[in-house]
Amino acid sequence: MDDLNNSVLIYHHESSDDESEEGSPQVVFNSDSTFGSSFYVRGDTPNIRELLSSQNLASSKYSIVVRKDDIYIHTSIQTTNQKGSDIVDQIPGAMFLVRDLTEKTTENTGRSVMTAKSLIVETSNVQPVLRSCYYVVWCPYSTLCTFNSDLVLHERSNGEIVTPDRYSHRVPNSNLASSPSQGSIVDISQNNSPFVQRNESAYALVVRTVDISHFKKQTPKLGYHFLLITMRDETTYPPLFFHDGGLVDFISEFNRQVTLKKSSKDQNIYYISAESSEASKTINQFNFDDYFDDMYKEKDGYWQILEWGSKITKGARDLTSALFNQSDELSVDNKVGGSENLAMSLLKVRQKMEEENKEVDDYFNDIEPVKVIDVQQQKPKIESPEDIGWTPRMDTPITAESWKTYFDEEGRIKDFQALKEKIYYGGVENSIRKEVWKFLLGFYPHNSTYSEREVLLEEKRKEYYGYKSQWTTISTIQESRFALYRDRKSRIEKDVIRTDRTHPMYASDDSEWLVMLHDILLTYTFYNFDLSYVQGMGDYASIMLEIMKDEVESFWCFACIMETRQSNFEMNSQGMEDQLVSLVSLIKLLDPEFYRHLQSVDALNLYFCFRWVLVELKREFDFESCKNMWEKLWTGIYGNHFHLFICYAMLQKIRNEVVTQKYRFDDILKACIDLSGAIELNNIVAQAERAYLTCKKKLEKDASVVDSERLMKLLNK
Amino acid sequence: MSYSYLFKYIIIGDTGVGKSCLLLQFTDKRFQPVHDLTIGVEFGARMINIDGKQVKLQIWDTAGQESFRSITRSYYRGAAGALLVYDITRRETFHHLTTWLEDARRHSNSTMTIMLVGNKCDLDSRRAVSYEEGKKFAQQHDLIFLETSAKNDENVEEAFNYTARIINEKIEKGIIDVTNEMNGVKVGNAPTATTNLLEKPTTSEPKGKCCG
Numbered sequence: 001m002d003d004l005n006n007s008v009l010i011y012h013h014e015s016s017d018d019e020s021e022e023g024s025p026q027v028v029f030n031s032d033s034t035f036g037s038s039f040y041v042r043g044d045t046p047n048i049r050e051l052l053s054s055q056n057l058a059s060s061k062y063s064i065v066v067r068k069d070d071i072y073i074h075t076s077i078q079t080t081n082q083k084g085s086d087i088v089d090q091i092p093g094a095m096f097l098v099r100d101l102t103e104k105t106t107e108n109t110g111r112s113v114m115t116a117k118s119l120i121v122e123t124s125n126v127q128p129v130l131r132s133c134y135y136v137v138w139c140p141y142s143t144l145c146t147f148n149s150d151l152v153l154h155e156r157s158n159g160e161i162v163t164p165d166r167y168s169h170r171v172p173n174s175n176l177a178s179s180p181s182q183g184s185i186v187d188i189s190q191n192n193s194p195f196v197q198r199n200e201s202a203y204a205l206v207v208r209t210v211d212i213s214h215f216k217k218q219t220p221k222l223g224y225h226f227l228l229i230t231m232r233d234e235t236t237y238p239p240l241f242f243h244d245g246g247l248v249d250f251i252s253e254f255n256r257q258v259t260l261k262k263s264s265k266d267q268n269i270y271y272i273s274a275e276s277s278e279a280s281k282t283i284n285q286f287n288f289d290d291y292f293d294d295m296y297k298e299k300d301g302y303w304q305i306l307e308w309g310s311k312i313t314k315g316a317r318d319l320t321s322a323l324f325n326q327s328d329e330l331s332v333d334n335k336v337g338g339s340e341n342l343a344m345s346l347l348k349v350r351q352k353m354e355e356e357n358k359e360v361d362d363y364f365n366d367i368e369p370v371k372v373i374d375v376q377q378q379k380p381k382i383e384s385p386e387d388i389g390w391t392p393r394m395d396t397p398i399t400a401e402s403w404k405t406y407f408d409e410e411g412r413i414k415d416f417q418a419l420k421e422k423i424y425y426g427g428v429e430n431s432i433r434k435e436v437w438k439f440l441l442g443f444y445p446h447n448s449t450y451s452e453r454e455v456l457l458e459e460k461r462k463e464y465y466g467y468k469s470q471w472t473t474i475s476t477i478q479e480s481r482f483a484l485y486r487d488r489k490s491r492i493e494k495d496v497i498r499t500d501r502t503h504p505m506y507a508s509d510d511s512e513w514l515v516m517l518h519d520i521l522l523t524y525t526f527y528n529f530d531l532s533y534v535q536g537m538g539d540y541a542s543i544m545l546e547i548m549k550d551e552v553e554s555f556w557c558f559a560c561i562m563e564t565r566q567s568n569f570e571m572n573s574q575g576m577e578d579q580l581v582s583l584v585s586l587i588k589l590l591d592p593e594f595y596r597h598l599q600s601v602d603a604l605n606l607y608f609c610f611r612w613v614l615v616e617l618k619r620e621f622d623f624e625s626c627k628n629m630w631e632k633l634w635t636g637i638y639g640n641h642f643h644l645f646i647c648y649a650m651l652q653k654i655r656n657e658v659v660t661q662k663y664r665f666d667d668i669l670k671a672c673i674d675l676s677g678a679i680e681l682n683n684i685v686a687q688a689e690r691a692y693l694t695c696k697k698k699l700e701k702d703a704s705v706v707d708s709e710r711l712m713k714l715l716n717k
Numbered sequence: 718m719s720y721s722y723l724f725k726y727i728i729i730g731d732t733g734v735g736k737s738c739l740l741l742q743f744t745d746k747r748f749q750p751v752h753d754l755t756i757g758v759e760f761g762a763r764m765i766n767i768d769g770k771q772v773k774l775q776i777w778d779t780a781g782q783e784s785f786r787s788i789t790r791s792y793y794r795g796a797a798g799a800l801l802v803y804d805i806t807r808r809e810t811f812h813h814l815t816t817w818l819e820d821a822r823r824h825s826n827s828t829m830t831i832m833l834v835g836n837k838c839d840l841d842s843r844r845a846v847s848y849e850e851g852k853k854f855a856q857q858h859d860l861i862f863l864e865t866s867a868k869n870d871e872n873v874e875e876a877f878n879y880t881a882r883i884i885n886e887k888i889e890k891g892i893i894d895v896t897n898e899m900n901g902v903k904v905g906n907a908p909t910a911t912t913n914l915l916e917k918p919t920t921s922e923p924k925g926k927c928c929g
Contacts, residue, residue: 075874202766218746228746235762235773238874239746491782494733501751535732535782536756571784607788610757619756666725666775666795673760 048139048204049147051098057148066097066253069154069162070244071138072224073203091200092167093140094154095240095250097209097257100133134209134258136229138240142170143201157244170200205229205237209258214271217247227251388693392686395426403432411450413439420635427628433547440634441560443553457553464552468523492521492533499538503623505546517545520555527559534569537562539615543627564640568614579613580606582714583644585707589698590648590691594655601664608669609647616643620650625681632685638692641714645695649687650675719907721770722895724884725777726877727792729817730802731810732781735836738867739802740778743877748868755780758792765878767885771907774877786820793824797893797901798880802834803851805864806843811835811850818858828893828900832861832880839866 056062072090141164144151149164156162207229216228224241227250231237242250251270254260263269385391398406406419413419420440428436438444444453471485479486496518500506505513520541525532540561544554567575584604588595598604611619616633618626633642654671657663663671696715699708728736737755741747744761759778764771777796779789793799801817803810814833821831835851838844848864855862861879865872887893888902895902 074870202769204766226746231764233762235764236744237764491732495754498733498752498754500753507751534784535754535780538754539756569784573784573787605791607757607791610788614756619753666777669758670760 046100046135046206048137048143048201048206051135051137051206052096052139052144052148052151054148054150060101063099063101064096065099065134065257066095066250067154068095068242068246068250068253070156070242071095072241072243073138073140073238074241075203090241090243091140091142091170091203092243093138093200093204094144094151096135096137096139097254098135098137099257100135136205136207136209136212138203138205140170140200140203141167143204145171146201157246203238207231207237209272212272214263214269215251215254215260216266217251217268217270219247219268385690388690388697390690390693393425394682395422397427397429398422398432398436399429400431403428403435411453412448413446416446421637424632424635424637427631433627433631434549434553436631437544437547437557437634438553440631441557442563443556443560460556461552464523464555467526468519470526471522488525488533489522492518492525492538495535495538496521500542500546500623503542503546506542513545516551516554517542520545520551520558523555524559524562528562528566531562531566531569536614537569539618540565543618543623543630546623547627576610576613579641579644580609582641582710583609583613583647585710586644586648586691586695586714587651588707589705589711590694591652591655594651594659597659597662598668601662601668603665603668608665608672609651612647612650612672613643617646617650620676620679621681622677629681629685636717638689639715639717641716642688642692644714645688645692646684648691649684650679652687652691653679653684719771720764720773720905721907722885722888722905723773723775723903724797724881725775725795725901725903726798726800726880727777727779727796728800728802729779729789729821730781730800730834731804731807731813731817734781734802734804734807734810735867736781736800736802737778739800739834739836739865739873739876740776742867742870742873744776746870748870750868757785757788763877765881767878767881770885771905772881772885773905774881776877790820790824793821793829795899795901796825796829797884799825799829799831800834800876800880801831801860802836803846804837805835805846805851806837806840808845811846811854814854826900828887830861830880830883830887832863832876833858834876835862835864836867838864838871839869 050056051062052064057064070092071094072092075089075091141152145164145167152162152164152167154162211231213230213232213234216230217225218228218239219225224243225245225247226239226241227247228239229237251260255270258272260270260272263271406413406415408414416439423436423440439446444456448456471489474482474485496514497509499517505511506517517538521533521538524537524541537558541554541558544557544561545551548554548557562569565575567578569575583606584595584598587598595604598606617629621629629646632638636642638645650672653675654668657671658668661667692715695711698705699711699715705711728740730736732754737752737759738748738750740759740761741749741752744763755778757780761776761778763774763776765774766772777792779785779792799821801814801821803814805811818831821829833851833855835846835848851864852862854860861883863872863876863879865876867873884893884902888895893900893902895904
């Protein structure tokens with residue numbers, strides 16, 4: 001060991017002083033909440049030498065409660081061995097679950113106890129339960145060799161005894177090779193790789209279980225099984241490969257110490273839940289289950305509120321945002337009352353803590369010291385439904401049977417407006433969507449007769465194949481001298497195989513529908529040569545094909561869609577810019593506070609809504625909901641720009657979080673991305689309707705508002 | 718969870734070169750040949766370890782198509798690192814590097830570290846850009862260079878990690894001012910000196926004295 005200790009790897013304990021002498025950047029504890037959501041945990045993680053030192057383990061300061069050997073981190077560094085073949089570098093190590101057995105009497109913990117108590121006192125009279133803390137550690141054997149080589153000794157599943165000797169050659173005899181100076185070319189694929197002789201300790205990992213969101217186990221048929229650790233802010237760590245097997249056993253052993261909860265959606269995901277059964281019991285007595293069940297399924301569990309030291313704020317943040325989102329729901333049930341109380345309590349706790357100690361735990365820094373009341377005042381005033389003339393309305397869908405009743409004897413739609421209303425409020429059965437959409441999109445004129453439509457379809461069929469033949473007849477020689485065509489064709493080829501492949505129709509690589517989608521898009525570049533093909537068009541075309549199941553009809557419906565959306569796809573993105581500017585006007589009118597925040601962080605370009613607007617929220621909902629939503633949009637019941645009101649309603653889901661935590665552009669963008677798949681359509685449509693009516697009412701009251709002309713256009717039908 | 722630094726990255730390059738696949742391989746250790754093409758921008762984050770410091774990488778994955786270039790430009794702002802990706806099997810993606818580079822240099826801050834990545838090196842039989850050409854381009858333009866395979870997870874870790882090491886070095890040398898968030902670096906809440914997994918090396922040891 002002495003030899004090893006004399007190597008350059010040796011670190012000494014008073015390093016902080018040296019660092020400042022070195023002129024290293026000064027570490028600033030930045031409590032500025034504008035840094036965003038990712039910034040919420042103060043690391044009080046002990047270092048690995050402390051956790052695994054023979055001294056501390058012997059004195060029962062820490063205890064290894066689960067151990068698993070032969071776990072590797074793959075760095076996949078391409079180095080060249082003597083034979084010249086590539087080898088993938090893999091670092092062997094062991095994984096430990098370490099329990100902290102020390103009494104939590106530090107100042108830090110004292111606060112936590114207080115926190116837990118305060119919370120409990122305000123919600124019930126039960127004493128808080130303190131729990132010990134666990135750390136998940138992965139340590140390379142070569143690092144263990146440098147300070148507790150006894151720990152390296154282990155037996156493999158095949159009976160082989162592994163001693164520290166096996167790894168001693170991996171202990172670096174120098175510090176990390178220096179990085180090349182700025183700007184110099186580095187060719188790390190070659191022999192001079194700075195990683196070849198490296199300090200494997202850099203890969204060591206210590207995390208508190210309280211900071212972990214979930215484990216994901218991956219058990220590929222070929223190759224090693226591995227475990228992925230995802231933290232609460234969705235950050236992941238390098239995967240840990242179980243070379244000696246035993247991943248499932250490890251998880252069940254882990255589960256005996258720290259409770260894991262299997263995800264109902266993905267059998268490979270295990271959420272870290274309450275670490276102490278007492279704690280969850282305590283809280284269950286209050287029946288919080290009832291309050292938060294829906295909000296917290298599989299997310300950050302409410303029970304974790306009691307965890308010592310850490311999680312109150314995250315809970316409070318989620319709770320408050322859940323609360324505010326909930327508060328303007330149509331029906332406010334008694335659940336909200338409960339969460340409101342708790343949210344109030346949590347914020348009071350925070351205030352109290354701030355009074356007692358200026359240097360509040362960083363957990364609390366991502367919640368602004370705002371009182372609940374203030375936040376509510378900031379919230380834009382939602383006009384009451386009566387004031388704006390809004391009533392919830394939900395009809396039954398149009399069935400194949402009732403659909404027929406909308407036509408006269410010759411096949412003209414009797415009352416198109418009434419039909420559109422019915423579609424808006426009730427939707428349509430899937431079996432008749434194909435017909436309904438052709439009318440809604442304007443491919444069929446609503447006053448056309450059966451026979452006229454037959455003729456039309458026949459003409460359009462010929463026309464389509466006319467365009468299509470223009471490219472199917474291009475010979476190889478022609479193509480080789482036609483760069484523009486080649487370019488467009490290859491773009492479409494590349495993109496079609498990346499469009500809605502999770503849908504059964506498009507899933508198979510040799511799906512005929514993929515070919516059809518390709519042909520539709522390529523033919524469109526000949527039909528509309530100037531616009532040609534732009535990414536995002538495929539999202540529209542694929543849904544058309546899914547509904548029509550016919551190349552010609554899909555093409556024409558797609559062409560109808562493009563008719564009004566052409567400017568979104570033009571090179572200068574004028575249409576997109578225009579719509580985003582309109583959305584800004586809407587925000588300014590309906591939620592000035594939010595507008596001011598966006599302005600203050602220079603985020604008024606609203607680029608975080610770009611995808612929403614370009615493909616009209618298709619990516620934010622599942623296929624079925626999307627079809628339902630688009631039908632609503634096309635009826636024009638709430639104007640021809642209703643998707644922008646839906647965007648507004650989507651933004652309202654995150655606006656409190658954004659404003660109170662002073663999100664910047666990046667944080668907002670992240671929050672928007674996270675909304676994908678997490679929103680219920682009917683709810684968001686109801687919010688959008690109310691926004692529409694509120695906007696209308698405001699304009700009626702005062703026509704002189706800024707951007708009134710632009711806003712009037714948004715309301716137009 | 719604590720970290721010493723947060724580095725903001727951006728991944729750029731022509732459409733279909735494998736930007737999203739590189740990100741997914743890095744953050745999720747998965748290769749997903751079929752995924753929806755990127756519209757606007759997508760996001761990923763991962764923790765890495767640089768010289769014993771926990772560093773969080775926040776990575777923005779952009780859409781490659783030219784029509785969206787004006788949007789992409791807005792993401793350069795405040796990025797500390799960029800992965801400029803081309804596809805070694807499609808020569809045109811290599812030709813477009815100059816435009817990408819001009820764009821990146823014009824819209825980013827001057828301290829941004831750019832890593833040139835030749836992706837899809839698993840498809841060697843279809844190679845249209847040689848390793849030497851990539852290397853030469855990198856040399857001419859002062860970039861770091863790697864060939865990767867998002868499919869086989871070759872050099873993916875290195876592409877991200879190496880960029881981070883250079884950024885870290887720029888911080889240590891004072892080239893990057895960490896107090897200015899526009900440089901794409903945020904100082905985290907893990908004090909670099911006291912909560913390292915392992916303490917810092919002694920100062921008396923010259924750095925990189927010997928690397929075997």
